[in-house]
Amino acid sequence: MCQLLGMNCATPTDITFSFRGFSQRAGITSDHCDGFGIAFFEDKACRLFVDNQSAVESPIAELIRNYPIKSRNVIAHIRKATQGKINLENSHPFSRELWGRQWIFAHNGDLHDFDPALSGRFTPVGNTDSERAFCYLLDQLVNKFGYTEPSLDQVFDLLTDVSPRIAEHGTFNFCLSNGQALFSYAITKLHWLVREYPFKPAQLIDIDVEVDFSQVTTADDRVAVITTEPLTQNEAWTAFAPGEMILFQYGKAIRHQMTHVERLIREAKDPSLKRVTKADQY
Template sequence: MCQLLGLNCATPTDASFSFTGFCQRGGNTGEHADGWGIAFFEGRGLRLFVDHQSAARSPMAEFLQKYPLKSKNIIAHVRKATIGEVALENAHPFTRELWGRHWVFAHNGDLKDYFPPLHSHFRPIGSTDSERAFCWLMQELSKSHASLPSTEELTLTLRELVPQVRHFGSFNFLLSNGEALWAHCSTKLHYLVRQHPFALATLMDHDWTVNFADLNHPGDRAAVIVTTPLTHNETWTAFEPDELKVFVDGLPVLEKTA
């Protein structure tokens, strides 16, 4: 299985601490060595980095750990290939345009015999079940809304769509349009909110402790969503099976079961 990492923040935040620990799972402390990627929203722009090399060995991943980029919405992924060969086009996150916005998607799980009907605007480039699911979600969202709806409306539509994909297998995913971050758990996903008063955090997969009180202001806040907790001295909350959460400005603002 792959692993997911997402950050949704009240103010632009760098992910270097979480990303450094997360990368170790891409071939060092974990077996997810079949590619990686990370996407940073900057306003309506997007910076996307993907690689078919393991995150623990990739020079690009090492560069990003040392040259942090700040964003309010970040999605990262380390891959253990199950469906689709190890190739650059199969590295998550995937991106598409809808309603004049970038959308970013990363998936952890296996969807068996999943080949949904897709029209010409949303078609996969690679050979993963994950990209097919993303294309189908984008296609169905575009059918359901003529223009960009509110976050609440999008969440309600996703609640109707997600079970149709979930029927084919495990479907843990992160999805963002730069304004909100949706997280769905079918098997395993955790989150925490870092906010004032900030405290120490120590990575599980790397020898690094940070005092977030030294790095943040009282108005800063970040929700961190990950497959398996990244730190051993913070309180992580497990998602319920088939739970969909949406995060805005560093908080879970709407919680529904899909």
């Protein structure tokens, strides 16, 4: 299973602390070694770094661990491949332009028999189920709203309608951002927390590093962190419920919505129907 890391902030913030722990899972504390990527938004555009090397070995990842790029919205991904070759075009996050903004998407999971008709406006570069799902989501946004940019609430409502339909094909956990906010959806594992004033120390799980955030923040700072597995051992992380969508803006969760996934109901009634793949092994 791939792992996700997202950050949404009230003020531009660097992700070096969280990424230092997260990247250990790419070959030291876990085996998500099939590439990594990270995107930092700056208004409508973003800095996107991807590599088909693991986040433990990649010189690009070493730069990210040590160079504090500040952003209000960040999405990172470490890959454990289930579909598609281990190469650059299959490395998350994926990027596309829509309504004059870059959109960034990263997914963990494994979608079976998912081959939707695409309009051609958004075309996969690689051969992953994840990139197909991203192109399909963007197609649905254009089909619904045309070329007039909708509000974040309208995007959220469409995502809560379309995402459970994709999730009928398998595990579908994702982070999506257009630089204004961050949308997160979970079918299996995803956790989140908000750090805000008064800040406290945090201790990483995957490496012996601690930061006292009260010494490096102000009262105006507020940071929401979203990740597959909790990154710290002394903070209270909240697990997403299966089928939950959350919209994060200005460092806080501003909307929650539960979605209805028929497959999960069938599997709860008859566990023999549940298909466990490499994508479900963390």
